[in-house]
Amino acid sequence: MKFAIFGDIHANLEALQAVIADSQDQGCSSYVCLGDIVGYAANPAECMEIVREMNCPVVRGNHDEGAASTSLLEELNPLAQRALLWTREQLTEDQRQWLRELKLVRQVRDFTIVHATLDSPGAWGYVTNRFDAMASFSYQFTQVCFYGHTHVPRVFEKDDTVRGARGDQVQLQRGVKYFVNVGSVGQPRDGDWRAAYAIYDVPAQTITIRRVEYDLPATQGKILDAGLPTLLAERLSLGK
Ligand code: ZN
Numbered sequence: 001m002k003f004a005i006f007g008d009i010h011a012n013l014e015a016l017q018a019v020i021a022d023s024q025d026q027g028c029s030s031y032v033c034l035g036d037i038v039g040y041a042a043n044p045a046e047c048m049e050i051v052r053e054m055n056c057p058v059v060r061g062n063h064d065e066g067a068a069s070t071s072l073l074e075e076l077n078p079l080a081q082r083a084l085l086w087t088r089e090q091l092t093e094d095q096r097q098w099l100r101e102l103k104l105v106r107q108v109r110d111f112t113i114v115h116a117t118l119d120s121p122g123a124w125g126y127v128t129n130r131f132d133a134m135a136s137f138s139y140q141f142t143q144v145c146f147y148g149h150t151h152v153p154r155v156f157e158k159d160d161t162v163r164g165a166r167g168d169q170v171q172l173q174r175g176v177k178y179f180v181n182v183g184s185v186g187q188p189r190d191g192d193w194r195a196a197y198a199i200y201d202v203p204a205q206t207i208t209i210r211r212v213e214y215d216l217p218a219t220q221g222k223i224l225d226a227g228l229p230t231l232l233a234e235r236l237s238l239g240k
Contacts, residue, residue, distance in 0.1 A: 001029060001030065001201075001202045001203065002026065002027055002028040002029060002030070002199055002200065002201050002202070003028060003030045003031070003032055003108075003199065003200040003202070004019070004020075004023035004026075004028040004030070004031050004032070004197060004198075004199055005031075005032045005034065005113075005146045005182050005197060005198045005199070005200055006019055006023075006031070006032075006033060006034065006182060006185050006197035006198075007033055007034025007035050007036060007061070007115065007148035007182060007184070007185065007197075008034070008035075008036045008061070008148045008149070008151050008183075008184035008185060008186060008187060009033075009036065009037050009038075009047050009051070009184075009185040009186045010036055010037075010038065010039050010040040010041050010063065010184070010185075010186035010187045011037070011038050011039060011040060011041035011042060011043050011044040011046075011047050011087065011186065012040075012041040012043070012047070012185065012186025012187065012195075012214075012219050012236075013041075013043035013046050013047055013050075013219070013222075014214045014215040014216070014218050014219045015185045015186045015195040015212075015214045015219065016047050016050060016185055016186065016195075017050075017214070018195055018212045018213065018214035018215075019185050019195050019197050019210075019212055019214075020050070022197075022210060022212045023197070023199070023210075026199055026210070028199060030056065031054045031056040032056055032057050032058075032108055032113055032146070033051050033054070033056060033057070033058040033059070034058075034059060034061070034113055034114075034115055034146060034147060034148040034182065035058065035059045035060050035061030035063075035064055035102070035115035035148065036061030036062065036063045036064060036115065036148065036149070036184075037051050037058075037061070037063075037064055037099075038063055038064060038067045038084075038087050038091070038099070039063030039064075039066065039067060039080060039083050039084050039087055040063075040079075040080070040083045040186065040187055040228075040232050041186055041187070041219055041222070041223055041228075041232065041236075042219075042222035042223050042225070042226040042228060043222065044067065044087045044090050044091060045090050045091055045092075045095060047186075048091070048095055048098070048099075052098065057106050057108045057113060058102055059102060059103055059104060059105065059106055059113050059114055059115050060099065060102035060103065060104055060115060061115040061116075061148070061149065062115070062116070062124040062149070063080070063084060063087075064099040064102060065099070065100075066080075066084045067084050067087045067088055067091060067096065067099060068091075068096040068097070068099035068100040069100075073085070079229055079231060079232060082228070082229055083228055083229070083232060086226065086227075086228060104121040104122055105118065105121050107142065109202075110142055110143065110144075111142050111143070111144040111145060111146065111200070112140060112141070112142045112144070112145040112146070113145070113146050113147070114136075114145065114146075114147050115147065115148055115149050116147065116148075116149040117132070117135065117136050117147070117149075118135075118136040118137075118138075118139040118140055118145060118147075118179075119135040119136050119138060119139050124149070126149060126150050127147065127149075127150065127156075127179070127181070128150055128152070128154075130156060130162045130163060130164060133156035133158075133162050133179050134158075134162045136179055137156075137158045137162060137177060137179060140177060140179065143172065143176075143177055143178065144172070144177070144178045144180065144200070144207070145177075145178070145179050145180070146180050146181075146182055146198065146200075147179065147180070147181055147182075148181060148182060148183075148184065149181075150181060150189070151183065151184035151187055151188055151189035151190070152181060152183065152188075152189055152190045153168075153181055153182060153183030153190065153196050153198075153209045154180075154181040155170050155178060155179075155180050155181070155207070156178070156179040156180075157170075157176050157177070157178055158176065158177040158178075158179070159175060159176045159177075165178075168208060168209045168210075169206055169207065169208045169209070170206065170207050171205060171206055172205040172206070172207070178207070180198060180207055182196065182197055182198035182209065183196025183197065183198075183209060184196055185197055186219075187235070187236065188239045189239065189240050190239060191238070191239045191240065192211060192239045193216065193236060193237055193238065193239040194211040194212055194213050194214070194239075195211065195212045195213075195214055196209060196210070196211055196212075197209075197210055197212075198210070216236060216237060219233075219236060220233040220234075220236060220237070221233075223236075
C-alpha cells in the first residue's frame with residue numbers, strides 16, 4: 001500500500017492535477033492532505049472540490065482557517081491577506097463550513113498528520129530546524145508524522161538525538177521517529193519550482209519526496225487574470 005501525502009496546494013489546480021497523475025503512475029492507492037488547500041492562486045473552489053471528492057483524511061491549515069473565518073487577517077503578511085480576502089469570495093458557505101470543521105491533528109493508520117507543529121498546532125509556528133522539530137517530537141506518539149507549512153521538504157529523525165536526514169528518500173528504521181515535511185504542491189519555497197509531495201510505501205517502509213512539473217504559465221496567467229498580486233505569479237517560477 002502506497003500513500004500519496006500532499007499539502008500546501010494553495011489553489012494551484014495545475015500543480016494539484018499533476019501531483020495526482022504522478023501519484024497514480026507511482027501506484028498510490030490512498031491520499032492524505034496536510035492542509036492549506038486554498039490561498040494565493042486562482043482556483044480555490046476547484047482544488048477544494050478535488051480534495052473533498054478524494055474523501056481522504058485532511059487537516060486544517062492556516063490559510064484554510066483564514067479563508068473560512070470572518071476576521072480581518074491582520075496577522076498575515078499583506079500578500080496572503082489580499083489573496084485570502086479574494087479567496088473568501090470564491091467559496092460557498094458550504095465550502096467555508098467544511099474548512100472550519102477540519103481537525104488540526106489526526107492519526108491515520110499508524111502515522112500522524114498536522115499542518116504546522118505538534119506542540120502547538122493552532123499557533124501556526126514553523127518547524128525549520130532541529131530545535132523546532134524537538135518540540136514537536138515531544139508530542140509525537142507514532143513513529144512517523146507528516147507536516148507542511150514551511151513549503152520546504154525536509155526529514156527530521158530522532159533516536160538519542162534529533163537531526164536532519166539527507167536525500168529524497170528515507171528507509172524507516174526501528175527505534176527511530178520521523179517528522180517529515182512533504183513540501184508544497186502549489187507554491188514550493190526551496191528554490192525548485194516543481195510541485196512537491198511524498199509517497200509513503202508501507203510494505204517497503206520508505207518515504208520518498210517526489211517533484212513534478214506542471215503547466216506553470218497556465219497557473220500564472222490565471223493569477224494575473226484574477227487580479228491577484230503579480231508577485232504571487234512571479235514567485236512560482238522561482239520556487240520561493
Ligand atoms: Zn501554506
